[in-house]
Amino acid sequence: MAVGAQDVKALRERTGAAMMDCKAALDESGGDMDKAVEILRVKGQASASKRAGRATSQGTVASYIHAGGSPGVLVEVQCETDFVARNEDFQEFAREVAIHIAAAAPQYVAIEDIPEDAREAERRVFEEKAKQEGKPDNVVERIVEGQLKKWAADVVLLEQEHVRSDRYEGKTIEQLRADLAAKTGENIRIARFTRYAVGEE
């Protein structure tokens, strides 16, 4: 089946992928739109791992102040080029992450950012609790590992589902970040954030 310009355009609008990649994906799928999306997604993941190492020296700082003046959030999101930094999707992502942080109050950007002593303190609490509940020693470790994993997902920004779950279909911030990276073709990085609630300091 011949691939029409209309299909290429539709696929591009749906995925944000480059025109040439859309054409190639539709050729490969024999014009099947859903299959072409799948092909682009797989390809996107391959290039995402290449992207992840690339330097991000450009970007933007976004803020969100809740009605009434508290909490307030500042977040820095980085990309590779000034061109993407000024892109509307990129700007919106930064704003939406700020809004999310205001509501969800994460403590760290990524799991790697959790300090070892914070993790150990949490581990001791879970261990103590599991033992007090009379769990046998041989299962305590497994229970604690599970609880630690859940705890990390709760306090880490990238692991959290965006609070606007209706709008973002339960996607995590990491998934939204990866989507934006695929769409822009650049490495996208949430560099840091600050959240102030009045009197909480």
Next chain:
Amino acid sequence: MAVGAQDVKALRERTGAAMMDCKAALDESGGDMDKAVEILRVKGQASASKRAGRATSQGTVASYIHAGGSPGVLVEVQCETDFVARNEDFQEFAREVAIHIAAAAPQYVAIEDIPEDAREAERRVFEEKAKQEGKPDNVVERIVEGQLKKWAADVVLLEQEHVRSDRYEGKTIEQLRADLAAKTGENIRIARFTRYAVGEE
């Protein structure tokens, strides 16, 4: 000379002091407006030191993002009551401090916030420089103390003159804070700030 309601109103507009205080100051100055301002100022400083100890559990978070998305600033300003937190002067002060921080890039809120090791590192640099310039030992200390004082004033938010010097007549952030405290009759405190410049982290 009898004090007219017009004068009381004019003095109130000029100083932001309470009606009763304006009346008393004009009575005391015999109707002399400038002298009345002076009286209120002295009185204000007396009550300011009383105010300085009072708890600030209310306030607002303000942000400023420079055109182009960087730098961005988040600042928390505290006061005593929700009433003042919603006051326009208070909100404007918070905004103007955020704008100032974006331009001036202070490192600490107050002199007391400078960590001892940062101060000592700075001291060593100044000492080394003074010695290399061949200053005699007995004056090095005095020179270094002067340079340290100047350095502290440069990196401390409250000691900095507001960057909008035309608008604020060269007043420091601390002076503007004190003016607002006098005007609102509450203890005003800049609790903390964050400044992000893209890629600077």
